[in-house]
Amino acid sequence: MSEMLYEAPKTLKAAVALLAAANGRAKVFAGGTDLLIQMRSGRIEPGLLVDVKGIPELRSIAQEKGGFRFGAAVTAMELAEHQALASMWPGVIDAVKLIGSIQVKGRATVGGNLCNASPAADSVPAMIAAGALARIIGPNGKREVPVEEIPTGPGRTSLGHGEMVVSFLLPKRPRRSGDAYLRFTPRTEMDIAVVGAGVNLTLNAKGVCTRARVSLGAVAERVLLVPEAAAALIGHRINAEALERLAAAASAACRPIDDKRGTKEFRIKVAGVMARRAAEIAVERARRQI
């Protein structure tokens, strides 16, 4: 085993300088709930861990532009306990609450869940459905990108050399909006999604859907944004036919693998069911605001 260095910078500038100088063997270290397991199993052997939990921008939650910005290293538990954020984005918080046990949630972060780039990561479909933006910093400065552009495949992201995620913006919501995330797992807790579905929508005063975003997890090499499924809702009252069209479009977008937890056929079918049920919850939440 070769030498590994550990650094805990207190500023973004210092973190980027460490990552940029590190020859590609550096890893951002947030909660460590994925990273430590991968290191112990020998899957990765970083030369440098850059612990980002001491950097204020990665640890705060604040209102911004009528929505919320939260740091990439805010823990799942801290998010779940933030009442105002949870009441504006209940579907995102439903997803965050599904990450592991209480102990895991006390360490796990949304930044780590996203950048670990598992297609089955629970917070990611909910964040994509929400239209969340990620703020990235690197040697060339800052940029903002939609969350769906970050994972590119299992364990792979679009982040460049020396880049890291600083924070996320959950946008302001129009009135009569609702979101929801559901996952299918064989066990009720401490399991990895066989399928996950996030739905976020807005209704007008007549109950017609004016905006929608649908995202699916664990049915492709990365979490998918599925515009065809959203199109099944937009411009319609959310009745049984619209939900059936949504389910069909969600199933059609899947390109899953077979594995011990589910066959392709099962995942394709369940993706439609989960998307439909998540949409029903999102509609119910939106209607409560009328």
Ligand SMILES: Cc1cc2nc3c(=O)[nH]c(=O)nc-3n(C[C@H](O)[C@H](O)[C@H](O)COP(=O)(O)OP(=O)(O)OC[C@H]3O[C@@H](n4cnc5c(N)ncnc54)[C@H](O)[C@@H]3O)c2cc1C
């Ligand atoms: C027992 C157990 C149960 C679990 N259950 C679930 C579950 O139900 N659902 C689920 O989705 N996950 C689950 N997980 C996986 C894990 O907890 C989550 O993926 C978690 O959100 C990862 O966050 P972290 O802060 O611990 O990331 P870390 O382990 O610190 O990092 C993960 C990866 O992301 C990178 N990274 C972290 N932060 C940043 C950043 N700001 N910028 C760039 N790169 C970054 C790291 O370099 C690393 O490659 C479970 C894990 C365990 C151990």
